Amino acid sequence: MTPSTPPRILLGITGGIAAYKSPDLVRRLRDRGAEVQVVMTGAAERFVTRQTFQAVSGRPVRTELWDEAAEAAMGHIELARWAGRVVIAPASADFIARLAAGLADDLLATICLATEAPILLAPAMNRVMWANAATRANIGTLTGRGMRLLGPDDGNQACGDTGAGRMVEPDRMAEAILAGIAGAGLLEGVRMLITAGPTREPIDPVRFISNRSSGKMGFALAAAAVESGAKVRLVAGPVGLPTPAAVERIDVESAEQMLDAVHRHIGQTDIFVAAAAVADYRPASAARDKIKKTAPEMALKLTRAPDILTQVAALANGPFTVGFAAETRDVEKNARAKLEQKQLDMIAANRVGAGSGFDSDQNALTVYWSGGEQELPKTGKRELARALVQIIARRYVTARETAGSR
Numbered sequence: 001m002t003p004s005t006p007p008r009i010l011l012g013i014t015g016g017i018a019a020y021k022s023p024d025l026v027r028r029l030r031d032r033g034a035e036v037q038v039v040m041t042g043a044a045e046r047f048v049t050r051q052t053f054q055a056v057s058g059r060p061v062r063t064e065l066w067d068e069a070a071e072a073a074m075g076h077i078e079l080a081r082w083a084g085r086v087v088i089a090p091a092s093a094d095f096i097a098r099l100a101a102g103l104a105d106d107l108l109a110t111i112c113l114a115t116e117a118p119i120l121l122a123p124a125m126n127r128v129m130w131a132n133a134a135t136r137a138n139i140g141t142l143t144g145r146g147m148r149l150l151g152p153d154d155g156n157q158a159c160g161d162t163g164a165g166r167m168v169e170p171d172r173m174a175e176a177i178l179a180g181i182a183g184a185g186l187l188e189g190v191r192m193l194i195t196a197g198p199t200r201e202p203i204d205p206v207r208f209i210s211n212r213s214s215g216k217m218g219f220a221l222a223a224a225a226v227e228s229g230a231k232v233r234l235v236a237g238p239v240g241l242p243t244p245a246a247v248e249r250i251d252v253e254s255a256e257q258m259l260d261a262v263h264r265h266i267g268q269t270d271i272f273v274a275a276a277a278v279a280d281y282r283p284a285s286a287a288r289d290k291i292k293k294t295a296p297e298m299a300l301k302l303t304r305a306p307d308i309l310t311q312v313a314a315l316a317n318g319p320f321t322v323g324f325a326a327e328t329r330d331v332e333k334n335a336r337a338k339l340e341q342k343q344l345d346m347i348a349a350n351r352v353g354a355g356s357g358f359d360s361d362q363n364a365l366t367v368y369w370s371g372g373e374q375e376l377p378k379t380g381k382r383e384l385a386r387a388l389v390q391i392i393a394r395r396y397v398t399a400r401e402t403a404g405s406r
């Protein structure tokens, strides 16, 4: 784009409390040189006035499909053509549902149907509404049609809840909108298989050995990979997390079951990311009946569980493999040893304990590969996942080019 043609952003505001942040988004987009045309739904006007947006955007705000004077000046089809990019921020659950149904029952929904510009959605809603199966399905439909997601973020919500559903902060959003989306399209069409969460290794029908993994990192990676255009399958151990939009999830319990699921799909995988905290050992045999407390002592005989990552990395013509290493000390030394021993393409190492790593919302990672490394400082797992996906994408493309030129 030349300096004489500023980016044209059509910003749709729908009805949600996060709309109070949208005037700030307009300002930040304009600060970066964009022209912003605001279109509000009726519900949005219950949260912020059109005068506010008119003042910050410097253009009359559009709200009505049936406003003759405004339509005469620039009709809805012209607006749809004018836009270089359509951004819906906040995108409410209701508006997402209307988009998924293909409705054209107000000006903004009509523009979304009539535009050929990329559409970006910044969802904002209560965490339970975001996790609801209806919203999941609608988001899956929309991303399947090529719409892109900006967020949502995790954190405190206006309703007092804490969780996923916060609108991305205006400054970061403005940057992502004008940059394309951070990382968008990097993995277009690439097939990714991700393992996540702990495993449960049965002792008897009611008891098992497991660990503290929450699955948050693997789930955040799956969401970030979808944002980057990948087709994602997620093999999840027992965790209480909602399935990220547009992700195919396969639930398993034990290491054996996780291995089976991975083997079933590895033939259709370009990148394998082992984020699961798979048991290293499992009871040598699980009792068929519940073990009774008759003996004063009991010993549990353990045997090695299958190492899924090692098996995948050893496949001839296998995928690009990324492992994780959780270390309490000598992070680089131990991680590099695993990279070599397991013959991985990349390893993401974190120091566990002291408020990061397992079962925490924040984490820091250092990523190692043969001849390189990159530090990802401590931040929310969602943000960290986006950064890690970008590194994976870059290394994957380099590896493919190198293999192609051999």
Ligand code: CTP
Residues within 6 Å of the ligand: 195, 255, 274, 275, 276, 277, 278, 279, 280, 305, 306, 307, 308, 309, 310, 322, 323, 324, 325, 326, 327, 338
């Ligand atoms: N992994 C796996 N299958 C296993 C064990 C681990 O796929 N049975 C994967 C994990 O998903 C992770 C990596 O291997 O990507 C971790 O390697 P591992 O050698 O298990 O690390 P630690 O458990 O930290 O090993 P150690 O206890 O020897 O340090």
